[in-house]
Amino acid sequence: MLQRHRAKRQLEQVKTSPRQTGSATGNPRNKTALKPGHSLMDWIRLGNSGVDLAGTGGRVRPVSHTELAEHNKPGDAWMAIRGKVYNVTRYLDFHPGGVDELMRGAGRDATSLFDEVHAWVNYESLLAKCFVGPLRNTAVLNLGSPKSSMPPPPFLKPPTPVTPPAETPKSASAVSVVSSSSEDSAGKTLPVVPRFDWIQKTAEVSFIFYTRALCNPAVIVEFVNDLEFNVRFILEGNVLHRYRFQVSNNLQWPCIAKQSLETGKIEIVFNKLQPGLWTNYGTMEYEHKENYELELNEYDVATRIEITHDSCVLLLRPKNNSLLQLTPIGHHVSVSAPIDGEFVTRSYTPVPANAVPTDCPATFIPLLVKIYSHGALSSHLTRPVPLATSLQLSQPSGNFALAKLKHHNRIALLAAGSGITPMLALLNYLLERSSNRMESISLLYFNKTEADIWCREMLDNLCEKDKRLSVKHFLSDVDPPATPPQTSHPEEEPSQPESRPTTGTSSSSTSSPVLPALVHEQGRISEEIVRRLTNVDSPLHASYVCVCGPKPFNELCCQHLEHAGHNMTHLHSFQG
DSSP: OHHHHHHHHHHHHHHHSOOOOOOTTSOOOOOOOOOTTOSHHHHHHHHTTTOOSSSSTTOOOOEEHHHHHHOEETTEEEEEETTEEEEOTTTGGGOTTOHHHHHTTTTSBOHHHHHHHHTTSOHHHHTGGGEEEEEEOOOOOOOOOTTOOOOOOGGGSOOOOOOOOOOOOSEESSOOOOOOOSBOTTOOBOOOOOEEEEEEOSSEEEEEEEOOTTOOOEEEEEEEETTEEEEEEEETTTEEEEEEEEESSOEEEEEEEEEETTTTEEEEEEEESSOSOOSOOEEEEEEEESSOOOOEEEEEEEEEEEEETTEEEEEEEETTSOEEEEOOTTOBEEEEEEETTEEEEEEEOOOOGGGSSSOOOTTOEEEEEEOOTTOHHHHHHTOSSSOOOOEEEEOOBOOOOGGGGTTOSEEEEEEEGGGGHHHHHHHHHHHHOOTTOOSEEEEEEEESSGGGOSSHHHHHHHHHHOTTEEEEEEESOOSOOSSOOOOSOGGGSOOOOSSSOOTTEEEOSTTOOOOOOOOEEEOOOOHHHHHHHHOTTSTTOOSEEEEESSHHHHHHHHHHHHHTTOOTTSEEEEOO
């Protein structure tokens, strides 16, 4: 009788206990059996059938929080994810987690809920045909009469200091789920606390971190050996998040680092040395540090390519080729070298791989360097033989806040000479931005002569592919230089008949493609030119402006913009 009573209690416990599921990805998720004809492929076919899944007749319109809250029923379900509202009514029956699970986010901003469950899902592609419009962050307020004694709403009060979060344990197999949204319910800015996840395939494993949309961090991956690697994120204010991994199986180097600036997702992908599914990824130690002092790493010049009569592309390789560093948009690195018994240091902005005329391995850092006749460091870095070695490179630094551009879809970039370098990565980002898609990008590029223009082929290609970008060239001296481009020591350079040199080589730009005649204007930066950007009727009109060049150029740009009535809070001046 006693045994029968115990067996009955055990059976009741099994029935009432929550279902436990395991996953090799480390993400336990309940699944619901879908009806026939409701697979992912069926959903894709439905989206491509022409059915109006958004229910808006093809029109995109803003949605208020009040209107969103009205659509919270199974037959009429809308939800917002990262500022975009989707009509998910038809998708309910296709959701692998079931209708009830998806309805938890109906009629509300479901971003945090989405991130908790499956932030790695490409929802923008999955729900593209369900897009209603942007979530409008406005509200109608009844502030009452002047005599009202009611206190002001919380968001009208002065900001209160942010209380730092409790210290995170330094050793854990996974980081606890902490929201990475930029504001809490009271509107206070919260510190970024990356969340960690991992997924795997038979041949590769991905270590995924969720930071904050547009936080634009520096990403540094250090390979220790087949079983150990470190990941660092450096955020605004030199805040460091460091992760030390000891994995359960061997990895191959180099890895691939993927970064989505719009979502804050960072993915580090390694190939497995031996294909197969892992039962766990291993262990991880986490460290958080404020006021982090940037470290130096040793690099060598692996490739040197002359691109104009006085400038070169340099590909810098980490000394042991065991480091991968992603520089945030608009940030720079400090380069130091021992010259005549002392270290000389200058700042350079790494450029994207599509800005250089050769293949750039993931672990290499590409720089564009102008050679100055009396510049000790530039002459040292760009010497053709022997290529410079034992350079000290800092981790990235800068004060450019990418998030300040998120509300602007008409942006102008003013660059002079080598000041084009921070604009190149910014151009790539703006052209690819999907949230608040750009209407126009105007690049005004100032040089002495046509021969001084950097990355002209890249800029021409971008303009050809995307008509939202316009590039205006301004030359102060029309006549080209009298002497053709050549290297400093042509008699010492190895012969390089091909235009795409291999690692450890130096070449000139004589095999560059022939470009069409340059359409340009003559002159320097002036208030007349700047007024094209501030005039709302001008095709070049911009609400935000970025400036980079020599200090006098930057000062003139700021002066002319202020005189022309530009809102100076919508301006960023990159300082060399």
